[in-house]
Each structure stands twice: as C-alpha cells, then as structure tokens.
Amino acid sequence: DGGITQSPKYLFRKEGQNVTLSCEQNLNHDAMYWYRQDPGQGLRLIYYSQIVNDFQKGDIAEGYSVSREKKESFPLTVTSAQKNPTAFYLCASSIGPGPQHFGDGTRLSIL
Amino acid sequence: QQQVKQSPQSLIVQKGGISIINCAYENTAFDYFPWYQQFPGKGPALLIAIRPDVSEKKEGRFTISFNKSAKQFSLHIMDSQPGDSATYFCAASKSNTGNQFYFGTGTSLTVIP
Numbered sequence: 001d002g003g004i005t006q007s008p009k010y011l012f013r014k015e016g017q018n019v020t021l022s023c024e025q026n027l028n029h030d031a032m033y034w035y036r037q038d039p040g041q042g043l044r045l046i047y048y049s050q051i052v053n054d055f056q057k058g059d060i061a062e063g064y065s066v067s068r069e070k071k072e073s074f075p076l077t078v079t080s081a082q083k084n085p086t087a088f089y090l091c092a093s094s095i096g097p098g099p100q101h102f103g104d105g106t107r108l109s110i111l
Numbered sequence: 112q113q114q115v116k117q118s119p120q121s122l123i124v125q126k127g128g129i130s131i132i133n134c135a136y137e138n139t140a141f142d143y144f145p146w147y148q149q150f151p152g153k154g155p156a157l158l159i160a161i162r163p164d165v166s167e168k169k170e171g172r173f174t175i176s177f178n179k180s181a182k183q184f185s186l187h188i189m190d191s192q193p194g195d196s197a198t199y200f201c202a203a204s205k206s207n208t209g210n211q212f213y214f215g216t217g218t219s220l221t222v223i224p
Contacts, residue, residue, distance in 0.1 A: 004154075006154075031210055033212075035214075040120070040216060040217075041216060042117075042200060042214040042215055042216040042217050043155070043200065043212075043214040044214075045211060045212070048210075048211065050210075058211070090154050090155070092154075094210055096210065097143070097204070097206030097210045098143070098206075098210070099145055099157045099160060100157075100210070100212060101157070102147075102154030102155050102156070103154050104152070104153050104154045105152070105153070105154050
C-alpha cells in the first residue's frame, strides 16, 4: 500500500537537544511538507520541498531545519533554538498542485 | 494573520441531523478549496474539494457549497452519524505558487447518538 510513514509516533526531547523526525513516502510524489499542529491553531507550515535538494521556509521555520536528499524522504530536525517544540508534527506530500496526503504524525514532548 | 477563517470552533449535532461548518477567505487568488477530516492521533484525510468554477460539489453525504462573490465556502454533512465525530479543517491554496495550503483552525464535531 502506498502512503506516508512518520516515525517515531511519540518523541521526547531534553533541554538543549536536537531531535529528528522521520518522514518517508512511497507515493512517488515530488512535493513534501512539514506542518505543526497546536490545539485551536490549525496546521501551520514549517517547510516544504517541491523537488530533491530544494526546500523553502514556511510560516514558522525558525528553530527547525530540513533536508531533501532523496525524493521519498524529508526529515525534520527540531533544534534547541525552538523554545516551544511541544506539538503534533505532520508530514504531507503531493503531486505538484493538488491535494496533500498526510502521515499519522509524531507527537513531540519536552522532558 | 489567519488567511482562512473557520467557524464554529465546536459543534454538537444529533444523529441524523445536518452539520454545517463555514469558512471564509480574503485572497481571491486561491483556486483550490479542500476539506480534511481528522480523527484523534491520526493525520488529516482529504474528504472533498472544490475549485471556484462550480458552486457546489456533492460526494455521498458530504457537500461543499461555494460562494465566490462572498469569498465563503461551507461543508454540509447530511444525516450525520456518530462515526462522523472528528475535527474538520478547511483549507485554501493557490495552485501556481508551490501548492502552499492555508488551513482554518478546525471544527470539532460531535454527533450524539
């Protein structure tokens, strides 16, 4: 079955630590996205990538970094510079303009 | 600022009733308007979508009504069922600018048996 796999499902971060969230897709989609979801705020775009080796900042990129070395993979690093990282993180992909398909998310909490 | 405004924040409907969720936008360049359904602990799933060249789209019990002049669109769930209890998000995008979606803040729907 084609889809988007996010791992881990739950992640805990210590103060001053960087953590990386994994996102893999086997849909052969060119574009991939990372969103942050907080209660009552909807989904906010962190980064997106339309092709391999290229990505753009979204509305809330500060404290986050990404890479896109392979078409099927778009990992997100939450750096220690992100002072309020507790949230539900969602990865999505799409074929150019059109509907975005989402993974089942990673919930990040602070220890 | 919020590019897409969604209301209500929460909604309680009796089984068999009609659930209505509304969204409004300002940017007339938006040309794709999807609705997503999200269950707890899961990612959003595309429910139904519309483009501004039509005023209504129906898929089963779900209908989108689109009012281009008012810059509003709404989701109607007919014969609401307890299994429809979820959070619903509207979104808007401009297809010629990197497919960036702008999401509403979500509506938590509870259908009472």
